[in-house]
Amino acid sequence: MTLLALDWVLLAEKLLLVIVIVSVSLVIAMYETYAERKIAAVIQDRIGPDRAGPFGIFQPLADGLKLFMKEEIIPNTSNKFLFILGPCLAMTTAMMTSAVIPWGSAIHFTAFGLDRIVNLQVADINIGILYIFGVVSLGVYGIMIGGWSSNNKFSLIAALRGASQMISYELAMGLSLIALLMLTGSLRLGEIVQQQMQRGVWNVFYQPLGFLIFIVCAFAECNRTPFDLPEAENELNFGYHQEYSSMKLGFYLFAEYINMFISSAIMATLFFGGYDIPFVNDAALGQHIGNWLSILQFACLFIKIAAFIFLFMWVRWTIPRFRYDQLMNLGWRNLIPLALANMVITGALILGKQSGWHF
Amino acid sequence: MEALTNRVKPVERKPMTWVERLYLWNIFKGMLITFKHIFTKKATIRYPEQKRAFSPVFRGLHILNRDEQGRERCTSCGLCAVACPAEAITMEAAERKPEEIDKYREEKYAAKYEINMLRCIFCGLCEEACPKDAIYLTETFAPANFQRQTFIYGKQDLLIPNPVTEPELYAKAAGGRVIKS
Numbered sequence: 137m138t139l140l141a142l143d144w145v146l147l148a149e150k151l152l153l154v155i156v157i158v159s160v161s162l163v164i165a166m167y168e169t170y171a172e173r174k175i176a177a178v179i180q181d182r183i184g185p186d187r188a189g190p191f192g193i194f195q196p197l198a199d200g201l202k203l204f205m206k207e208e209i210i211p212n213t214s215n216k217f218l219f220i221l222g223p224c225l226a227m228t229t230a231m232m233t234s235a236v237i238p239w240g241s242a243i244h245f246t247a248f249g250l251d252r253i254v255n256l257q258v259a260d261i262n263i264g265i266l267y268i269f270g271v272v273s274l275g276v277y278g279i280m281i282g283g284w285s286s287n288n289k290f291s292l293i294a295a296l297r298g299a300s301q302m303i304s305y306e307l308a309m310g311l312s313l314i315a316l317l318m319l320t321g322s323l324r325l326g327e328i329v330q331q332q333m334q335r336g337v338w339n340v341f342y343q344p345l346g347f348l349i350f351i352v353c354a355f356a357e358c359n360r361t362p363f364d365l366p367e368a369e370n371e372l373n374f375g376y377h378q379e380y381s382s383m384k385l386g387f388y389l390f391a392e393y394i395n396m397f398i399s400s401a402i403m404a405t406l407f408f409g410g411y412d413i414p415f416v417n418d419a420a421l422g423q424h425i426g427n428w429l430s431i432l433q434f435a436c437l438f439i440k441i442a443a444f445i446f447l448f449m450w451v452r453w454t455i456p457r458f459r460y461d462q463l464m465n466l467g468w469r470n471l472i473p474l475a476l477a478n479m480v481i482t483g484a485l486i487l488g489k490q491s492g493w494h495f
Numbered sequence: 496m497e498a499l500t501n502r503v504k505p506v507e508r509k510p511m512t513w514v515e516r517l518y519l520w521n522i523f524k525g526m527l528i529t530f531k532h533i534f535t536k537k538a539t540i541r542y543p544e545q546k547r548a549f550s551p552v553f554r555g556l557h558i559l560n561r562d563e564q565g566r567e568r569c570t571s572c573g574l575c576a577v578a579c580p581a582e583a584i585t586m587e588a589a590e591r592k593p594e595e596i597d598k599y600r601e602e603k604y605a606a607k608y609e610i611n612m613l614r615c616i617f618c619g620l621c622e623e624a625c626p627k628d629a630i631y632l633t634e635t636f637a638p639a640n641f642q643r644q645t646f647i648y649g650k651q652d653l654l655i656p657n658p659v660t661e662p663e664l665y666a667k668a669a670g671g672r673v674i675k676s
């Protein structure tokens with residue numbers, strides 16, 4: 137009996153994948169907080185959290201519990217609806233981006249009388265990168281709404297800073313990616329990864345400047361130091377989440393860490409071969425080990441992501457915050473011209489290659 | 496203007512070179528520095544499990560000492576109270592009864608001996624003033640409490656455990672330093 141003309145197994149499979157990805161990114165975000173504290177500690181010659189459990193690995197649980205137990209304060213002068221909407225929006229947009237990231241090559245699933253090829257990607261849409269840009273630029277609404285509805289001067293300044301920073305850096309980010317997209321000829325993330333796997337050379341070697349611009353912009357988009365002006369602790373009192381308490385604050389902090397995870401995943405996918413296992417011909421390996429290949433590739437992607445997350449934290453504990461005018465200068469006067477130049481050079485080289493030059 | 500010292504360094508106001516303006520190289524250098532710190536020896540310790548050694552002249556809470564037969568040495572002469580700049584010490588003397596000969600070393604003893612640990616400045620002058628080696632400053636430092644009253648330490652708090660009947664506790668209270676007994 138068919139209820140509707142729907143592939144119910146596909147629906148179930150995607151639902152399962154969504155649940156797994158969301159819970160994995162939540163757990164990763166949790167342990168990013170732990171990693172952040174630990175890395176901050178070792179860089180500053182300290183030991184860091186080590187009280188909760190062995191090596192303090194239950195510290196994020198304790199932190200989460202603390203946030204849940206805190207009193208929930210909604211300021212009288214705030215707009216209650218928007219005040220609650222802010223963190224929800226930040227969290228939602230942070231989670232949504234993970235939908236288009238390919239986590240591994242397809243698994244051939246034969247059990248329970250089913251014979252399916254399960255794609256380890258929630259939605260392999262052909263506008264993958266555009267989708268990411270769309271959702272990421274929605275992320276600024278979380279900051280904007282949160283900062284504005286708090287009805288507080290610091291929060292408002294932070295919201296303004298956040299909005300202008302996001303807009304400025306999104307431009308450079310988009311321009312830096314155009315050069316990459318000219319190379320790949322596709323916006324589909326799965327295909328970009330496939331190309332890198334087949335070629336055996338990661339995109340970062342074709343687009344080093346593009347990658348550099350992209351990573352700087354990713355730092356700015358995630359509001360990480362040196363571009364953490366929206367939440368500047370010491371000038372704006374934690375900026376847009378100044379009035380927030382309890383789990384709403386937790387949502388903002390969490391959203392930041394999820395963003396970091398997702399942008400690491402995107403950088404790994406676009407520039408570092410995604411789930412490609414380095415120095416190994418994945419397809420040939422897959423014929424020997426079957427579905428284990430997907431697991432290996434997943435692990436490989438995670439190692440790359442972890443390396444990027446470490447880079448994020450490493451930079452955070454090294455570089456002081458930019459001044460607002462320096463930030464704008466860097467974005468508009470340096471990164472955008474650089475990205476444009478990168479685009480032009482890439483375009484010229486591609487054109488040359490097509491008309492038969494040899495270099 | 497004439498420089499006040501010979502260590503004055505003039506501020507450099509040279510325009511930044513191209514590499515400096517690029518900023519990336521300097522960021523990279525900074526990141527190398529922080530990366531090196533990952534492998535350096537940590538300055539902090541895991542406190543309740545690990546403790547730092549005290550300086551040999553550390554002055555903590557007081558103890559009232561006993562001699563090797565477990566008799567209290569204090570004769571309630573009051574020199575410590577006189578020496579105390581914070582006036583934290585009070586005592587009341589009493590005369591030893593014949594049956595108490597194994598409790599007190601000399602004929603006069605302190606029936607009441609109190610140190611107000613909130614007044615005490617841990618200068619150690621009482622220790623220096625004592626002619627009988629009866630008061631010492633240990634390596635224990637003042638614990639926290641909710642009531643001020645509990646910081647007035649009486650004899651039961653101050654007296655060192657008896658070396659004859661409780662040698663382990665005595666050794667623990669005496670700590671690492673040599674106490675004449």
